[in-house]
Amino acid sequence: MEKIxxxxxxxxxxxxxxxxxxxxxxxxxRRVVETxxxxxxxxxxxxxxxRGRGGAGFPTGMKWSFVPKDxxxxxxxxxxxxxxxxxxxKDRLLLERxxxxxxxxxxxxxxxxxxHTAFIYIRGELAFAATRLENAVAETYQAGLIGKxxxxxxxxxxxxxxxxxxxxxxxxxxxxxxxxxxxxxxxKLKPPFPATHGLFGCPTVVNNVETLAALPWILQRGAxxxxxxxxxxxxxxxxxxxxxxxxxxxxxxxxxxYPFKKFLxxxxxxxxxxxxxxxxxxxxxxxxxxxxxxxxxxNLDYESVQAAGSLLGSGGVIVMDxxxxxxxxxxNLARFFAHESCGQCSPCREGCHWMEKxxxxxxxxxxxxxxxxxxxxxxxxIMGNTICPFGDAAAMPAAAFIKKFRxxxxxxxxxxxxxxxxxxx
Amino acid sequence: xxxxxxxxxxRRFAETVARYPKKEAAILPVLYLAQQxxxxxxxxxxxxxxxLMEQSPAQVQGVVSFYTMFNTKPIGRHHIQVxxxxxxxxxxxxxxxxxxxxxxxxxxxxxxxxxRFTLSEVECLASCGTAPMMQINDDYYENLDEAKTEKILDAxx
Numbered sequence: 067m068e069k070i071x072x073x074x075x076x077x078x079x080x081x082x083x084x085x086x087x088x089x090x091x092x093x094x095x096r097r098v099v100e101t102x103x104x105x106x107x108x109x110x111x112x113x114x115x116x117r118g119r120g121g122a123g124f125p126t127g128m129k130w131s132f133v134p135k136d137x138x139x140x141x142x143x144x145x146x147x148x149x150x151x152x153x154x155x156k157d158r159l160l161l162e163r164x165x166x167x168x169x170x171x172x173x174x175x176x177x178x179x180x181x182h183t184a185f186i187y188i189r190g191e192l193a194f195a196a197t198r199l200e201n202a203v204a205e206t207y208q209a210g211l212i213g214k215x216x217x218x219x220x221x222x223x224x225x226x227x228x229x230x231x232x233x234x235x236x237x238x239x240x241x242x243x244x245x246x247x248x249x250x251x252x253x254k255l256k257p258p259f260p261a262t263h264g265l266f267g268c269p270t271v272v273n274n275v276e277t278l279a280a281l282p283w284i285l286q287r288g289a290x291x292x293x294x295x296x297x298x299x300x301x302x303x304x305x306x307x308x309x310x311x312x313x314x315x316x317x318x319x320x321x322x323x324y325p326f327k328k329f330l331x332x333x334x335x336x337x338x339x340x341x342x343x344x345x346x347x348x349x350x351x352x353x354x355x356x357x358x359x360x361x362x363x364x365n366l367d368y369e370s371v372q373a374a375g376s377l378l379g380s381g382g383v384i385v386m387d388x389x390x391x392x393x394x395x396x397x398n399l400a401r402f403f404a405h406e407s408c409g410q411c412s413p414c415r416e417g418c419h420w421m422e423k424x425x426x427x428x429x430x431x432x433x434x435x436x437x438x439x440x441x442x443x444x445x446x447x448i449m450g451n452t453i454c455p456f457g458d459a460a461a462m463p464a465a466a467f468i469k470k471f472r473x474x475x476x477x478x479x480x481x482x483x484x485x486x487x488x489x490x491x
Numbered sequence: 492x493x494x495x496x497x498x499x500x501x502r503r504f505a506e507t508v509a510r511y512p513k514k515e516a517a518i519l520p521v522l523y524l525a526q527q528x529x530x531x532x533x534x535x536x537x538x539x540x541x542x543l544m545e546q547s548p549a550q551v552q553g554v555v556s557f558y559t560m561f562n563t564k565p566i567g568r569h570h571i572q573v574x575x576x577x578x579x580x581x582x583x584x585x586x587x588x589x590x591x592x593x594x595x596x597x598x599x600x601x602x603x604x605x606x607r608f609t610l611s612e613v614e615c616l617a618s619c620g621t622a623p624m625m626q627i628n629d630d631y632y633e634n635l636d637e638a639k640t641e642k643i644l645d646a647x648x
Contacts, residue, residue: 152576152615190560193629231519232559248515250557309578309619316620398577402614
């Protein structure tokens with residue numbers, strides 16, 4: 067398969083403008099500004115079938131089209147580079163090794179909604195990537211690719227790299243906007259959606275790094291070339307971050323619809339040390355874990371993973387072999403969500419901590435039989451009862467671990483110790 | 492004498508604020524400037540930033556306490572942050588943490604007596620494919636084992 071997002075990832079010095087331009091970089095940007103009307107650009111991206119790669123999979127062109135064209139307010143484009151979903155490290159790779167592709171995509175998206183100020187909100191911990199991005203922005207200003215009257219078109223665009231300060235929730239788009247407005251990163255109720263009431267109450271589009279990085283290729287090769295890849299509803303390629311008990315961890319680019327089992331066994335070299343697969347999270351820590359038999363016929367596209375009872379999410383694949391204690395894994399993630407809940411909605415603020423405590427006591431041999439149903443009850447009371455999707459993201463994996471590995475949880479409770487470790491000893 | 496930015500930092504402050512459509516949007520970069528200049532964000536620094544930003548100290552404190560990267564207390568020269576989330580845990584993060592605790596003689600959240608190291612455990616740092624890993628100040632250290640961790644710490648003065 068021809069790579070789109072990772073095609074230049076191993077080229078030395080590719081983070082520099084000169085190298086990026088020598089490989090055809092910013093030609094799409096020039097063509098867009100010089101020859102395309104925003105409406106044409108939106109139609110082209112709609113036709114490509116590109117969907118948001120941050121996790122939700124919403125069609126990108128459609129998201130842009132919700133921005134009111136006649137609004138007297140300024141419009142903002144925000145690149146969401148706040149990659150924080152456990153198991154996901156694809157955006158960091160793009161930001162560090164191909165920052166100009168992310169930037170070119172950001173410019174194209176800004177033009178589509180006729181924004182004159184674009185922000186790249188980058189996770190605070192990613193200092194190296196932020197420096198690369200800041201240098202990339204400085205280089206494009208110097209080369210006249212951004213700023214005032216770009217290519218003599220009369221179109222102005224400024225880009226600001228904004229560093230976050232450590233808060234998982236700021237990856238959620240309305241929380242990100244609150245943070246960018248200078249407040250605590252608290253999510254906001256939708257509707258109204260950011261497309262009409264976003265940053266400072268102005269029309270705003272927030273797109274993920276990987277989504278934006280695909281745009282230069284799509285504009286260069288045409289929507290139909292992109293749409294020719296993938297499945298009927300999941301077009302193009304997608305990045306998968308693979309970690310955990312796997313022979314060859316890393317970031318892979320796959321055509322949408324690639325068989326999951328084949329990917330793990332052949333491309334990633336399978337579970338190492340002759341161990342058996344016990345479970346796999348397909349789309350980042352927020353998504354329900356799957357048992358080995360559940361991935362037999364699954365393909366890596368939005369629809370197929372959903373039909374198997376999980377979600378493709380960010381494409382963060384976490385592999386767990388037979389030595390993994392699922393109680394400990396569930397507790398680990400429950401602790402993550404308890405730590406990261408922003409504290410705004412009661413079901414999530416209280417529920418995440420309750421679930422963490424209960425998983426903790428089961429793991430430490432102090433659980434009771436009723437605890438499992440108690441967690442399921444808390445989980446279902448969080449689901450759908452919070453302002454943002456974080457509540458669901460915390461509730462879904464907790465319930466999935468119990469439902470799919472209930473015997474292991476029950477054995478932990480009955481024997482008051484870790485049964486997986488006992489068998490290993 | 493009241494706490495104040497150096498002339499150079501004041502210049503950077505003005506430049507930073509000017510880039511944003513609204514002054515309050517610059518709070519994170521301004522807090523970073525303050526943390527860089529004063530080492531941590533104590534009550535006096537928060538009051539100073541509040542005055543500069545034309546906000547109440549409570550507003551600024553609310554922002555500071557929301558994020559993990561702002562230190563409200565002094566920390567060591569090298570802030571070790573070991574990732575503890577699932578992929579790193581599967582890769583042996585707990586052993587790395589335990590090794591550092593033993594080596595430095597401190598617990599999570601503590602600073603060595605000489606002010607050289609502070610040890611924290613943190614959530615996922617987007618480096619799961621090279622687990623286990625830690626961040627020290629701005630730098631990532633990946634694919635850790637005890638020997639490699641020891642070498643890294645020994646090299647930091």
